[in-house]
Amino acid sequence: MISRNTAAGVYFVGAGPGDPELLTLKGQRLLQEADVILYADSLVPTGILQFAPPSTLCIPTAALTLEEIIPLMVEAVQAGKKVVRLQSGDPSLYSAIHEQICRLAEAGIAVEVVPGISAYQLAAARLKVELTLPELVQTIILTRASGRTRVPPTEELASLAAHKASLCLYLSANCIQRAQRDLLQHYPPETLVAVGYRLGWPDEQLWLVPLRDIAAFSQQQRLTRTTLYLISPALAVQQQGSDAWRSCLYSPEHHHLFRPH
Numbered sequence: 001m002i003s004r005n006t007a008a009g010v011y012f013v014g015a016g017p018g019d020p021e022l023l024t025l026k027g028q029r030l031l032q033e034a035d036v037i038l039y040a041d042s043l044v045p046t047g048i049l050q051f052a053p054p055s056t057l058c059i060p061t062a063a064l065t066l067e068e069i070i071p072l073m074v075e076a077v078q079a080g081k082k083v084v085r086l087q088s089g090d091p092s093l094y095s096a097i098h099e100q101i102c103r104l105a106e107a108g109i110a111v112e113v114v115p116g117i118s119a120y121q122l123a124a125a126r127l128k129v130e131l132t133l134p135e136l137v138q139t140i141i142l143t144r145a146s147g148r149t150r151v152p153p154t155e156e157l158a159s160l161a162a163h164k165a166s167l168c169l170y171l172s173a174n175c176i177q178r179a180q181r182d183l184l185q186h187y188p189p190e191t192l193v194a195v196g197y198r199l200g201w202p203d204e205q206l207w208l209v210p211l212r213d214i215a216a217f218s219q220q221q222r223l224t225r226t227t228l229y230l231i232s233p234a235l236a237v238q239q240q241g242s243d244a245w246r247s248c249l250y251s252p253e254h255h256h257l258f259r260p261h
């Protein structure tokens with residue numbers, strides 16, 4: 001059995017996509033208590049550091065290597081400091097926490113991970129869309145196009161597209177032309193794609209673009225980073241305002257434990 005967290009040395013905290021108000025209460029408390037915060041400044045806005053006391057040492061890590069980051073954490077823990085490692089979005093997604101946790105374990109340091117709101121969740125919220133509409137789409141795929149980090153052959157974008165699920169594409173602005181081609185193997189060209197740029201930041205942008213145009217559009221808007229693509233059959237339904245895909249949950253014909261006959 002995996003035990004619940006006990007006395008961590010380092011707290012990995014999901015910062016959410018940008019807006020400091022999207023931090024969890026637990027994340028906020030840990031920032032308030034932190035002596036040292038190491039934060040991924042490429043994606044975590046400094047506004048989130050406002051929760052830390054002025055005495056907290058805040059270290060940006062975008063320019064550092066793992067070999068430089070780990071000793072900073074280990075030395076701080078060994079000096080009895082409370083250490084928070086602030087990651088963008090949710091730490092379970094594309095955050096390189098695995099290698100950090102392994103190195104900390106080698107140093108005998110336990111960690112606790114506090115979840116955060118991922119970029120796709122803020123995109124869905126902004127769009128006011130349910131990505132799992134009954135009978136239409138019941139699966140969400142979180143993935144990326146193959147780039148410098150290779151995606152395993154069993155997860156090629158074209159094969160994932162065959163499901164025609166709600167598909168959230170991270171880290172792919174730089175190879176969106178290839179991604180568009182792969183997605184078009186299965187999704188119709190007119191499928192709406194939400195293109196979110198720096199969601200939750202003051203310069204946030206969110207557009208709806210037909211799939212056949214997302215590469216040209218991305219190029220025209222000069223989108224190279226911090227961009228999320230959300231492809232879903234639910235987007236068109238949401239645009240039409242149709243409730244044809246209503247669930248059983250609140251249907252008068254449907255009875256269940258909390259609403260018996």
Ligand SMILES: C[S@@+](CC[C@H](N)C(=O)[O-])C[C@H]1O[C@@H](n2cnc3c(N)ncnc32)[C@H](O)[C@@H]1O
Pocket residue numbers: 017018043088089090091092093094095117118119120169170171172196197198199200201225226227228229
């Ligand atoms: C290194 S990954 C980190 C993902 C993060 N852990 C999460 O859960 O959102 C960075 C990628 O996430 C997406 N992303 C992260 N923050 C974003 C934001 N505020 N707006 C749009 N996309 C974002 C982009 O695809 C970006 O290239």
